[in-house]
Amino acid sequence: MAKGYRILVVDDDPGVLRLLSIRLKSNGYEVATAQSGEEALSNFAGIRPHLVITDLRMDGMDGMTLFQNLHKQHPTLPVIILTAHGSIPDAVEATQKGVFGFITKPFEAPALLQQVESALRLSGIVEPDTAGKQTNTWRAEIISRSPLMEDVLQRAKLIAPSEASVFIQGESGTGKELLAKAIHNTSRCSKGPFIAVNCGAIPEPLLESELFGHKKGAFTGANQDHEGLFKAADGGTLFLDEIGDMPLALQVKLLRVLQEHQVRPVGYTQDISVNVRIISATHRDLELEMAEGRFREDLYYRLNVVTLSLPSLAQRREDVPVLANHFLHQLARKYEKNLKGFSQEAMEHLVSAQWPGNIRQLYNVIEQVAILSATPIISYDLVQQALRGDAPGLPPFADARRDFERSYLVKLLQITEGNVSRAARLAKRNRTEFYKLLNRHDLNPSLFKQAR
Template identity: 60%
Template structure:
């Protein structure tokens, strides 16, 4: 089956093209070549390859410019970028823009063929049931059908096998810790601890003690030795969430730990060796933080060896129904309910919402609707109210109109003691149309008669 895959290699260095061709052909792939970006575009039209491997830096149209053109014409065509050691920042940018992956020169055959196989599997869906089942276990906590997320997870799986530090960029609530855990599960360190800490959630002195540990008597309240999270994660993975909030003095100490693979607990005069893989994350732009002098450039390049960017939920709306129904089943069990799903209009509201809080906000909305729902299907009015409350009243015009309609109808029914004829006359609508309005908002006139008689 491999023989049917055609791969386009692009490089202005004929020796690199020759080396790539030899290794790919030996693995059973067909290979076509191009020496520059313009020639590559012509070859794509002519040869229709399943994968493109391109050098990042080339005269004229460079690798990123070539990728942009390819991605615009055929977003499903994967591109692997070749980079030199000195071009890590460009590689980071490439990955964030959607490039499938990158290889650092000089590359070995194993890494090359692993990336090629993964890229082709993503593009064609070619895999065996056994491999697929095994591959799913490491990412079991991540629910998605988004091509963007599948691409990201493909990159994460490839990066997991190395010990390189990984940096995850993403808005709050996108699931950065879930991705970090998945990388840990896919790594050779998966039988050792995964330890997470939010660097922005505690004061500097406490954060230093939590990370590096302290000795008895190092400060007031230090009544015993504490080994700290670096030592707790020894042999495994340490996830530093919101690293952009880490104070500068601690950044210096972290940099030393990463460079020298040792830590010094607070109050100690001796170093302790450590063996941890660092995965860090932030919702901030560290580029901007560096410009403002709030984040060290040397630390940035130390933690940003490999970068992954999680797309916001609004950019992968195809995941919303899947996530909403997954959360619904989990919350049904938690609250001992048996809600079957969402009314079509309710799901439409979820899909169209702006989701500034991303997946975390969606989960909160689903939980609110499950708690308040008294029917087998979550009605649109409940979702509308939850969204309205959750995002501070900033809703679409259509949602605002529906809110007004419902409030207006409730006032009419209260004023007329549930009398539909009188309410319809006041609204200047005929009875049939008024009943349709009540049905749309799931309002029952009889309930207002009961309320009125009790007042």
């Protein structure tokens, strides 16, 4: 972890400066020193440290004054206060104001190094080896220091110049649309439009018209011509999110568009040529969907020329501090509040959380604490309350529908004592369809016969 990190050590005692420099350099850190707060401020821009360790008691500008000056311009920069005059009131005051850590002299080297590593890990600093890459404009919206994400982004950049269709697999809330936009930004069609559509959010009767367009009078409510998203994305990229929710009938028409590069709007008798790069995504397991007949195999292989898999937030926990601080500063501007950062305990709690809702859930938690916080530093209690209350009051529609369907089938099998023919008649489904439903939910009718 130490490679490439620069630490500025400030102390008016040359012996302490020398000792700290030896300790830190021997563990792989780059070290710059200053013998006063004034010297540290003067040289700060040239040093650009990732961490500052400063003595509290110094002639002239003391450590807390130095911290306050640095914090105004660099609110996420971690600062560790080192003093021989440490006390509980000093520590409490320092941490409340945003100081990362507080160590008393004489100190043990392991304790200091542990504090340094913790500060660099939890403060949201981008690692030096990847910092230069973060300036790449094509991926500017994707904030990460995770090796897993870096690998995904490097693969994305390699495939972007081709015309191949890209399929993005990832849990809900992992940033699939941001990755699709990044691919578009560095592709040959980057000057064309980027249009995103959630296939699961548009009612089935309207989805065909929304994608392919329609002619005035083609159906009730079609009061004017509509060009559709394929035509609107001509010369650019169309991102089809939640492609796994697309109805089978529409999958056939989408396959034709991909094969022939032509669309036929509803109500038209002629095709219209389009040149669109397709990127699709889903949180579903499309191989399972194909096996159960809900997704066409030929369409899957047409869309899935290249696959990118986004890691969950739990798999890239090193990104939690980076993202949390980024969101906090965004929200501070939005709500016009003086928010500077998180206490060490609060950030540790964020890093260790499960994050089933991934980055979207993290943003919601940070927005809640940003609204409720009455102090510049977000406390542990506030984060704990937000995480405890983040469980959604209502489940997602797909989950609710699945749970209802299973509950309904169980009730039918209980009523009919496992007789599939009777249960299918009650559900007004043919026997073959009903067996498919049972298999989807791993329900064995014979178990309901034994229960009597």
